[in-house]
Amino acid sequence: MDNKKVHELVDANFDDMLKDLSDLIRVPSVLDESARTEEHPFGPRVTEALDKFLATAAGLGFRTANIDNMAGYAELGDGPLFGVLAHLDVMPSGSAANWHFPPFDATAANGRLYGRGTSDDKGPAVSALYAIKALGDSGARLARRFRVIVGLDEESGFRCIERYKKTEEIPEMSFSPDADFPVVNAEKGILRFVLRKSMSNMDAMGIPELVDIRGGDRFNIVPDELAIFFRGAAAANLETLLMPHGAEIANTGNGTLVTFRGKSAHAMAPQEGDNAIQKFLGAVEELDFGPPALHVALLELWSLFGRETDGASLGIAASDEVSGRLSCNLAAISFDDGALSVKCDVRYPVTCDGDAIIENIKKSAARVNWTLDAPKHSRPLYVPPDTRLVKTLLEAYEAVTGEHGAPVSIGGGTYCKALPNAVSFGAMFPGEEETAHQPDEYIGLDSLRKMTHIYAEALCMFNK
Numbered sequence: 004m005d006n007k008k009v010h011e012l013v014d015a016n017f018d019d020m021l022k023d024l025s026d027l028i029r030v031p032s033v034l035d036e037s038a039r040t041e042e043h044p045f046g047p048r049v050t051e052a053l054d055k056f057l058a059t060a061a062g063l064g065f066r067t068a069n070i071d072n073m074a075g076y077a078e079l080g081d082g083p084l085f086g087v088l089a090h091l092d093v094m095p096s097g098s099a100a101n102w103h104f105p106p107f108d109a110t111a112a113n114g115r116l117y118g119r120g121t122s123d124d125k126g127p128a129v130s131a132l133y134a135i136k137a138l139g140d141s142g143a144r145l146a147r148r149f150r151v152i153v154g155l156d157e158e159s160g161f162r163c164i165e166r167y168k169k170t171e172e173i174p175e176m177s178f179s180p181d182a183d184f185p186v187v188n189a190e191k192g193i194l195r196f197v198l199r200k201s202m203s204n205m206d207a208m209g210i211p212e213l214v215d216i217r218g219g220d221r222f223n224i225v226p227d228e229l230a231i232f233f234r235g236a237a238a239a240n241l242e243t244l245l246m247p248h249g250a251e252i253a254n255t256g257n258g259t260l261v262t263f264r265g266k267s268a269h270a271m272a273p274q275e276g277d278n279a280i281q282k283f284l285g286a287v288e289e290l291d292f293g294p295p296a297l298h299v300a301l302l303e304l305w306s307l308f309g310r311e312t313d314g315a316s317l318g319i320a321a322s323d324e325v326s327g328r329l330s331c332n333l334a335a336i337s338f339d340d341g342a343l344s345v346k347c348d349v350r351y352p353v354t355c356d357g358d359a360i361i362e363n364i365k366k367s368a369a370r371v372n373w374t375l376d377a378p379k380h381s382r383p384l385y386v387p388p389d390t391r392l393v394k395t396l397l398e399a400y401e402a403v404t405g406e407h408g409a410p411v412s413i414g415g416g417t418y419c420k421a422l423p424n425a426v427s428f429g430a431m432f433p434g435e436e437e438t439a440h441q442p443d444e445y446i447g448l449d450s451l452r453k454m455t456h457i458y459a460e461a462l463c464m465f466n467k
């Protein structure tokens with residue numbers, strides 16, 4: 004490796020870095036809407052994490068700024084702006100009983116540092132800060148302003164970075180240490196929408212015994228259960244009809260509960276799951292329960308979604324070389340206030356036109372008289388592999404690890420989408436156990452050291 008002095012400083016400062024990280028882990032910076040005030044838009048504990056981070060950075064010689072307690076930054080150097088986009092808010096710990104270590108303390112054990120935020124994303128944020136410091140202390144002239152931007156509600160929406168963008172300078176290029184090594188340079192576009200059909204004429208159909216249809220909840224999860232509840236006893240042949248579809252039928256005393264079970268998976272890879280709603284829709288042709296209007300509406304859904312996960316029935320199947328096939332997750336179904344509605348999560352390839360896909364969904368839905376609610380649209384991210392940003396980051400990764408680094412494409416949704424010309428760079432190494440958002444979240448001490456060397460190496464390369 005070049006830049007010997009910088010790497011020596013990374014090692015020399017490692018214990019200080021651990022101490023600063025540990026102090027930060029001890030602040031339970033979970034979004035707290037109930038404690039939010041004008042001064043503390045995400046709750047006072049989140050502000051406290053920002054204060055601590057900025058005070059640490061100032062102590063290391065950085066210029067710092069607090070942006071309305073929603074975001075902040077620490078910066079060193081002169082010249083064009085280079086960004087590192089991280090976040091200091093963390094997910095709730097869940098039940099402490101599921102942890103072997105206190106979630107909001109930093110416990111070193113087994114060569115790891117345990118605690119909420121160690122890997123997502125306080126550890127990588129502090130690592131990047133110390134990488135910049137090493138470069139600054141090495142005596143090299145800084146030809147750029149290296150800025151760690153920290154957001155405070157990454158886990159619950161990107162209000163933090165939206166606030167940053169309103170008044171602060173946008174870096175020429177950035178990386179975010181909040182996903183995976185080597186480099187994630189392609190993220191699919193994401194469309195989240197609701198299809199709805201009013202069934203208000205149902206009572207007039209004279210068969211009001213259906214009480215509920217419910218399956219799935221979150222857009223990004225393949226539903227593993229669907230339940231239908233209706234009053235009265237099951238038709239005698241219901242069991243025979245549903246058996247081949249693997250449904251369970253139970254008499255609950257005041258009605259009949261039919262349950263379809265599948266297997267959940269992330270909406271990025273719906274083909275790895277088994278969608279309970281689609282399973283149910285496949286059985287609808289043989290079922291005759293509930294009002295005919297509802298039966299028809301379910302058959303229409305079947306015609307729109309079928310059993311596949313590539314959006315073929317919806318008329319939106321597509322693929323490209325960079326990011327693969329479009330994926331379509333029929334995420335939830337519910338029957339409320341006289342309307343049947345479904346939630347859907349579509350991830351489309353980076354070279355596709357998202358607006359055209361929306362138009363196609365609208366058309367397919369309109370054909371069977373379903374309406375599409377305004378979709379939430381997160382456009383794809385793609386920074387080609389031959390750009391300076393991607394090439395340099397991969398070079399730095401290879402220089403430190405000695406391993407070949409190829410750019411990676413994912414189903415989308417990282418923090419990088421918030422900034423132009425930004426890619427994810429770490430902090431998980433290939434093959435590492437993912438513990439973000441889970442009990443016993445940890446960061447390996449070797450990994451923490453290695454990522455800091457990689458970040459330092461990359462910054463050296465950009466400092467030219």
Ligand SMILES: [Zn+2]
Nearest residue numbers: 123124157181
């Ligand atoms: Zn994160």
